[in-house]
Amino acid sequence: MRGWAAAAFGVGAGLIVMVAVGAVGGVGDRATKNGARVAASLYEVQGVTDAGVARLLDGRVEIRAVREGGSGSGAYAYEAGSLEPSAWIAVTSASRDGSWPWTPTILALLGLLLISAWALARRPSPPPPRYPAAIALLSAALLALVAATARQWAHHELEDLSTAHLARGLRAAEIALAAGADPTRAARAAGLPWATTTALDSPDQLWTMPREVGAAIAATPGLRSAPAYTVEAGAATYHGGSIALPAAATPDTLHLVFLGYEETASPTTGLAASALGSALLVSLVLFLLPLSARPRALRRTLAAWGFLAPAAVLLLVFTFGPLLFSLWISLHEWHLVDPAHPFTGLANYRDLLADGSWWSAIRNTAVFTLHVPLAMAVALGLAILTRGSRRAMRWARLALFLPSITSVVAIAVVWKWLLNDGYGLVNRALEGVGLDSVPWLTSPDAALFSLMAISVWMVVGYQMVVFQAGLAAIPRDWYDAARVDGAGPLQRFRHITLPGLRHTLFFVLVTSVIGSFQIFGLVYVMTEGGPLGATDVAVYHIYREAWEFLRFGNAAAMSWLLFAVVFAATWLHFRFLERGGTGV
Numbered sequence: 001m002r003g004w005a006a007a008a009f010g011v012g013a014g015l016i017v018m019v020a021v022g023a024v025g026g027v028g029d030r031a032t033k034n035g036a037r038v039a040a041s042l043y044e045v046q047g048v049t050d051a052g053v054a055r056l057l058d059g060r061v062e063i064r065a066v067r068e069g070g071s072g073s074g075a076y077a078y079e080a081g082s083l084e085p086s087a088w089i090a091v092t093s094a095s096r097d098g099s100w101p102w103t104p105t106i107l108a109l110l111g112l113l114l115i116s117a118w119a120l121a122r123r124p125s126p127p128p129p130r131y132p133a134a135i136a137l138l139s140a141a142l143l144a145l146v147a148a149t150a151r152q153w154a155h156h157e158l159e160d161l162s163t164a165h166l167a168r169g170l171r172a173a174e175i176a177l178a179a180g181a182d183p184t185r186a187a188r189a190a191g192l193p194w195a196t197t198t199a200l201d202s203p204d205q206l207w208t209m210p211r212e213v214g215a216a217i218a219a220t221p222g223l224r225s226a227p228a229y230t231v232e233a234g235a236a237t238y239h240g241g242s243i244a245l246p247a248a249a250t251p252d253t254l255h256l257v258f259l260g261y262e263e264t265a266s267p268t269t270g271l272a273a274s275a276l277g278s279a280l281l282v283s284l285v286l287f288l289l290p291l292s293a294r295p296r297a298l299r300r301t302l303a304a305w306g307f308l309a310p311a312a313v314l315l316l317v318f319t320f321g322p323l324l325f326s327l328w329i330s331l332h333e334w335h336l337v338d339p340a341h342p343f344t345g346l347a348n349y350r351d352l353l354a355d356g357s358w359w360s361a362i363r364n365t366a367v368f369t370l371h372v373p374l375a376m377a378v379a380l381g382l383a384i385l386t387r388g389s390r391r392a393m394r395w396a397r398l399a400l401f402l403p404s405i406t407s408v409v410a411i412a413v414v415w416k417w418l419l420n421d422g423y424g425l426v427n428r429a430l431e432g433v434g435l436d437s438v439p440w441l442t443s444p445d446a447a448l449f450s451l452m453a454i455s456v457w458m459v460v461g462y463q464m465v466v467f468q469a470g471l472a473a474i475p476r477d478w479y480d481a482a483r484v485d486g487a488g489p490l491q492r493f494r495h496i497t498l499p500g501l502r503h504t505l506f507f508v509l510v511t512s513v514i515g516s517f518q519i520f521g522l523v524y525v526m527t528e529g530g531p532l533g534a535t536d537v538a539v540y541h542i543y544r545e546a547w548e549f550l551r552f553g554n555a556a557a558m559s560w561l562l563f564a565v566v567f568a569a570t571w572l573h574f575r576f577l578e579r580g581g582t583g584v
Contacts, residue, residue, distance in 0.1 A: 006115040008285045009139050012278020013108035013146050019274050020101055020150035023267035024157045028093065031161050031261075032073045034191070035060075035168055036091040040075040041189045042172045043089060047179030053089070056172055062090045094164070099157060104150040111142035136286050140279040147275035154271075155262050162260035166192070166228070166239045169256050173243055183245055183254050190256055197224050197242075197253040213238050213257050225253055235333055235342035236263050264339035269328065330556035337550055348557035358558060360533060361541035362565065364448060368537060369516040371452035376508055378456065379463030380501075383471060386464070397468075401461035408458075412525035415454050416441065441527055444534035451522050451535060459515070463508050470504030471497070510573050517566050538562050 039061050043053050054061045069076060069088020076085035118135055169190035176186035187194035187208075199205035200218040212233040217223045217240065223231060228241040240257040291298040330348055332341045352358050382400060386393045403411065418425050419440035427437035440450045474496065482492045498505075520539040523529060529536035529544070542562070546555035 003116075003119050005135070005139075005282060005285045005289070006112060006119050008282045009115045009143070009278070010108075010112045012143055012274070012281055013111060015278060016143065016147050016150055016271060016274045017101055017104050017108060019270045020104065020154045020267055023265065023270065024099070024154050024161075027158060027161055027261050027265045029073070030265075031165055032091055032093045033075070034165060036073055036075040036089055038168055038172050038189070038191050039091060040077040040087075040089045041191060042175060043077040043087065044079065045176045045179055045181050045185060045189050046080070047181070048175060049179075052175045052179065056168065056175060057091060057094075060092045060094065062092075064088045064090055101150055101153040104146045104153060107142070107149055108146050111139070111146065114142070115139060130290060132286050132289060136283050139282045139286075143275050143278050143282070147271045151266075151268055151271050154267050158262040158265060159260060162239050162258060162262060163228075165261070166241055166256065166258045169258065170228075170241045170243060173254060173256060177243065177246060177254075183252075187254060187256065192256040192258050194254060194256050196245075197255065200224070200255070209255070209257055210234070213240075217255060217257075231257070234340070235344060236340040259340055263342070269325075272328075326556045326559060329552055330560055332553050334553035334556070335550055336552060341553075344553070348553050349561070352554070352557055352561060357533070357536070358541060358561075361536045361538045362562075364534070364536055365517055365519070365538045367448060368452055368455070368519060369513055371456050372509065372512045372516055375456040375459050375512065376463060376505070379460045379508075380467050382460065383464045383467035384497075387468060387471060397461075397464070400464055403458045403460075404462035408521035409525055411454070411458060412522050416526045419450060442531055444532045447527055447531060447534045451519075451526065454522060455516070455519070459512065463512070466504060466508055467501065470501045474500035506573065510570055513569055513573070514566055517562065517569075538565075 035057055039053050039056055042048055042056055043050075043063070050063055053063065063077075064087065066076070066085050066088055069085075069090065072090060073093065074088055074090040077087045077089055078084075079086045115135070115138075169192040173186040173190040173194075176189040177183070181189070183194075183196065193208040193210065193213075195206050195209040195214055200214050203211045203214065206214045210233065213231060216231045216233040220231070223229050223240070223242075225242055225244075228239075231238050231240055237260055238257045239260050240255060242253045242255045245252045245254055288298060288301065291301055329341075331343060331345060333344050333347075334341045386396050386400070419427075421427065421437065421439050421442055424440070426440070430437055439446060441447050478496050478500075479492055482496060487495070518539055519537050520543065523535050523537055523540045524543070527535040529540050538558070539562070542555050542558045545558060546552050
C-alpha cells in the first residue's frame with residue numbers, strides 16, 4: 001500500500017507537469033497559426049513580394065498553390081476583390097530549445113524519491129495504526145511546490161511567445177509600410193490593435209486599441225517612441241511597440257499592442273485543480289494504509305468507495321467543482337468579452353460593500369421573505385381543515401397542491417395576464433363591483449407584495465402536505481387524553497399540535513426561507529426587476545450582472561455574499577430551535 005502512495009504521488013506530479021507543458025504547447029500551436037494568418041494578410045498587401053513574406057518568419061514560410069494547401073499550420077491568401085484564394089501560406093513551427101519544465105520535473109522526481117524511500121523504509125514494519133498525517137502533508141506541500149514552479153515556467157514561456165508574437169506584428173507592419181501601404185493597412189496586416197501617437201491623446205480616435213491602454217501609453221512619455229515595451233492597464237499586462245511612420249506621410253509613430261498569452265492562456269486554474277486532485281488522491285491512498293493489515297476491512301472499504309464513487313464524481317464535477325470555480329472567479333476581474341482575467345483579490349467584495357443597488361436587492365429579498373410566516377400559517381390551517389379522508393377533502397388537497405408542481409414560468413405568465421393594468425381579469429372584476437383598478441405590477445409600492453401573494457399561493461399546497469405528514473405522526477391518544485382533561489380546541493392546538501410539529505415547522509421554515517432568497521422565475525417573467533427596481537431581488541440582480549453586463553467576477557462575489565446571508569439566516573434558525581427545544 002505504501003508503494004501505491006508513491007505511485008499516486010508520481011501520477012499526480014506528472015499530471016501537473018503535463019498540464020503546464022500542454023498549455024504552453026497549445027499556445028505555441030496557436031501562435032504558429034496566428035503567424036500564418038499574419039503572413040497571409042501581408043501577402044495580400046500590394047507591393048509586398050514573396051521574399052518579404054518569407055522574411056516575416058525567418059524563412060519558415062512556404063507559399064504554395066491553392067491545390068496544395070489546406071493541411072497543417074497555414075492560411076489561405078486572397079487577392080483584392082477576389083472570392084477565391086490565390087495561395088496557401090504554409091508555416092512551420094519555430095524550434096524552442098530548452099523549453100521543457102526542468103525545475104518542476106526535478107522537484108517531482110525528488111518528491112517521488114522521498115515518498116518511495118518512506119515506503120521502502122517502512123515496508124518491513126506493520127502498517128501504522130493511524131493515518132500518516134506527516135507524509136500526507138509533505139506530499140501535499142511537494143505537489144503545491146511542483147504546481148507553483150510549473151506555473152512560473154509556463155508564465156515565462158508564455159511571455160516569450162507573447163514577445164515573439166508582438167515582434168512578428170511589428171515586422172509585418174514594417175514590411176507593409178516599406179511596400180508603400182498606409183498606416184491603417186499596415187496595422188491590419190499585423191493583426192494587432194493599433195493607434196498613432198497623435199491619437200493617443202484623443203481617446204475618441206482610438207478605434208482598435210483599448211482606451212485604458214492608450215491612456216497608459218500616453219501618460220508615460222518614455223513609451224511614445226519605445227520600440228518595445230510592456231504597459232499595465234486594467235490590471236493586465238500588454239506588450240507593445242512602436243514604428244516610426246515614413247516622414248513623407250506624416251511625422252508620427254504607429255503603436256501596436258498585444259494582450260499577452262500569459263494573461264489570456266494562463267494555466268493557473270488547471271494547475272491548481274490538478275494539484276488539488278493529486279493531493280486528494282495521495283491522501284485517499286494513505287487513508288487506506290492503516291487498513292492494509294486487515295484485508296477484509298480493506299475490501300469492504302474499497303467496495304463501499306466503489307459504490308459511492310459515481311455519486312461522488314457527480315458531486316465533484318457538478319457541485320463542488322463549480323462552487324470552487326465561482327470562488328476563483330470572484331477573486332478576479334472576469335469579463336466574458338475580455339480574454340484577460342487579472343487577479344484582484346477581495347476588490348470585488350469591497351466594491352459590493354459600497355454598492356447601493358446590491359444592498360437594495362438584498363433588502364427587497366428580505367422583504368419578500370416576510371411572506372414565509374404567512375404561507376406557513378395558511379398551510380397549517382389548510383392542513384388541519386383537510387385532514388379528513390372524504391372524497392371532497394382529497395380533491396381539495398389535490399387542487400391546493402397543483403400550483404407547487406406547476407411550471408413557475410407558466411404560473412408567472414398566467415398571473416401576469418390576470419394582473420395586467422389594462423385587460424387583466426382581476427382589475428376587470430374590481431371595476432365590475434365599483435372599485436378602482438390596482439396597478440398590481442406597475443406600482444413600486446404594490447409590485448413586490450403582489451409577487452409575495454403569488455408565492456404564498458404557489459407554496460402553500462406543498463407546505464400543507466408536509467404539515468399533514470407531521471400531524472399524522474402525532475399520537476391520537478394525546479388528543480383523547482386532553483379532551484378527557486377538559487382541554488378545548490385552542491388548548492389542544494397550543495399544547496399538543498404545535499409542540500408535536502416543532503421539527504416539521506423548523507424544516508418548513510428553513511427550506512422556505514432559503515427558497516425565498518433564491519426567488520428568480522417570478523421576477524424574471526413578470527416584472528424584470530421593476531418598476532424602478534422595486535422587485536430587483538438578489539438572484540435576479542446576480543443574473544443581470546453576469547449575463548447582461550457580462551461582469552462574472554462581480555456576479556460570483558454577489559453569489560458568495562448571498563450564500564453568507566442565507567447561511568447566517570439558517571444558523572440563526574438552528575440556534576432558535578436549540579433554545580426552543582430546551583424548554584419543551
